[in-house]
Amino acid sequence: MILENGHSTQYLKDFKDGKISKGLGIGCVLDDYLRFKHKQLNIVLGHDNVGKSYFMEWYFLALATTHDLKFTIWMGENSSGQVMRDLIQMYSGKRFQDLTYTEIKKHESFIEYYFTFISNTKLYKPKEMLDIIGSTKSDVGFIDPFTGLDRGMQHSDNYEFLNETRQFCNQSGKTLYISTHPNSESGRSGMIYPAEHHWFGHLKPPLKAHIEGGKPFLNRCDDMIVIHRLVKHPDMKFQTMIDVEKIKDRDTGGQQTELGNPLLFDFNSGLGFKIGGVDAIKRRNNPLSNELQTFYRIKE
Numbered sequence: 001m002i003l004e005n006g007h008s009t010q011y012l013k014d015f016k017d018g019k020i021s022k023g024l025g026i027g028c029v030l031d032d033y034l035r036f037k038h039k040q041l042n043i044v045l046g047h048d049n050v051g052k053s054y055f056m057e058w059y060f061l062a063l064a065t066t067h068d069l070k071f072t073i074w075m076g077e078n079s080s081g082q083v084m085r086d087l088i089q090m091y092s093g094k095r096f097q098d099l100t101y102t103e104i105k106k107h108e109s110f111i112e113y114y115f116t117f118i119s120n121t122k123l124y125k126p127k128e129m130l131d132i133i134g135s136t137k138s139d140v141g142f143i144d145p146f147t148g149l150d151r152g153m154q155h156s157d158n159y160e161f162l163n164e165t166r167q168f169c170n171q172s173g174k175t176l177y178i179s180t181h182p183n184s185e186s187g188r189s190g191m192i193y194p195a196e197h198h199w200f201g202h203l204k205p206p207l208k209a210h211i212e213g214g215k216p217f218l219n220r221c222d223d224m225i226v227i228h229r230l231v232k233h234p235d236m237k238f239q240t241m242i243d244v245e246k247i248k249d250r251d252t253g254g255q256q257t258e259l260g261n262p263l264l265f266d267f268n269s270g271l272g273f274k275i276g277g278v279d280a281i282k283r284r285n286n287p288l289s290n291e292l293q294t295f296y297r298i299k300e
Contacts, residue, residue, distance in 0.1 A: 022253040024069075026062040026280040030263060033244045034225065035253035036063055038139070039169045041162075041220065044179040045211050045245075046227035047203065052179055053078055053144055055227050055240050055265070057086055058273050058281070060140070064114040065091070065282035072138040074118035074129060076148030087111045090272040090281060123150040126161045130168045133176075144179040147212060158213045162220040178221075180213065182206035202230045205262070208245040222248040228262070238267040 023035025046052040053075055063069045075083060088107040089096045099107070116136050118124075124132070126149050133141035143149070151157060165176055191206070193199040205228035211217050218224065224246040230236040241262035247254035257263060265273040272281045 024063065024067050025253070026059070026066050028275050028278040028280045030242070030275065030280075031253070033255055033257055033263065034223065034242075034247075036067070036069070036175070037222070037249070037252055038175055039173050040175045040222040041165050041169050042175065042177045043211070043217050043221040043224040044144075044177055044227060045182060045206060045208065045224065046179075047206060048181060049231060050227055050229040051240055052227045053083075054086060055242070055273065056142065056144070056177065056179065057083060058090055060115075060142070061087055061090055061272070062280040062282075063140075065284065066280070068114075069140060070114050070116070070136075070138040071140045071142060072116040072118065072133045072136045073142040073144065074120065074124070074132075075142075075144045076120050077145065079120070080117040083117070084108060084111060086270070087115065089270055091283065093271050093279075093281075093283060095270070120148075123148075125150045126164060130164060133174065134168065134172050138174065140175045140177065142177045142179070144177075146178050146180040155214070155216070158216045159220075162216055166220055180211060180217070182210035183212045199230060199233065199236070202233055202236075204228075205241060205243060218246065221246065223254065240265040240267065240273065 023037040025031030025035055044052055044056060060069075060071050060073075064071065073083070085096055088099070088104060088111060091110065092099055092103065092107050094103075096104075116138055118129070118132055129143060129149060130141075146161075151161060165178070168174070169176055191204045193202050193204055205226050208218055208224060208226065209215075223244070226241075226243040226245055228241040228243070229239065241264060242257070243262045244254065244257045247256060263275060265275045268274045268279065272279045
């Protein structure tokens with residue numbers, strides 16, 4: 001389909017007048033580097049067991065409570081019950097064991113209003129997963145991890161999947177986050193901090209080039225972040241490192257983090273991450289919207 005002449009006139013005027021809207025932030029320093037934007041394909045990279053899924057749960061909850069965004073998530077390596085427990089604890093700001101059953105039920109209903117869970121009891125082909133996400137009223141889909149799908153393993157299969165996801169975002173208006181792991185090279189001795197470094201012996205974060213599946217993922221995504229944690233360090237194991245490796249459209253907000261200077265998020269005893277003392281989750285004391293009140297009544 002050929003676009004008609006003048007198809008970009010409004011954009012050019014808006015850019016000239018400084019009217020290009022920024023992506024959505026969550027009210028902390030992360031906004032200087034990463035913004036939520038509609039119709040994007042985003043990649044999340046990190047070693048196993050560093051808390052990729054956990055950090056993304058927090059980020060999504062911050063977006064939900066700040067901007068009323070809704071999410072459909074598939075986590076192939078975590079049960080929906082575990083994720084629900086984590087989200088309730090983050091939203092309540094209390095240890096789960098300190099909550100009453102009444103509080104748990106109320107928070108569960110609140111989370112279910114914003115989060116739809118896809119069962120991980122079966123293997124899904126990429127097209128099946130996209131169809132399920134597309135059938136919901138959510139703004140965002142999360143596939144965690146990509147390597148857990150029933151997919152082909154060839155280079156061409158990766159390109160086919162990425163072309164499908166790009167088309168899905170363009171047509172549906174939804175944003176996709178896809179979590180994945182680095183290749184084997186990223187865990188070898190050359191990726192250990194050297195003797196002269198204060199984190200000697202600990203595993204470095206993977207480089208963006210280490211992503212399993214290679215360059216296609218870097219080429220086709222809009223934004224990419226690397227999540228890392230020094231899981232055996234006595235102090236740093238409670239700090240989650242975020243490196244923003246790619247921002248395709250800086251006009252709408254965001255930029256890469258500096259080399260060797262990741263954003264550090266404190267675990268906050270599992271009650272929602274903090275950075276610079278700021279917890280971005282908005283815990284609502286104001287009256288619920290009519291839509292959410294209706295949802296609660298249906299759940300009850």
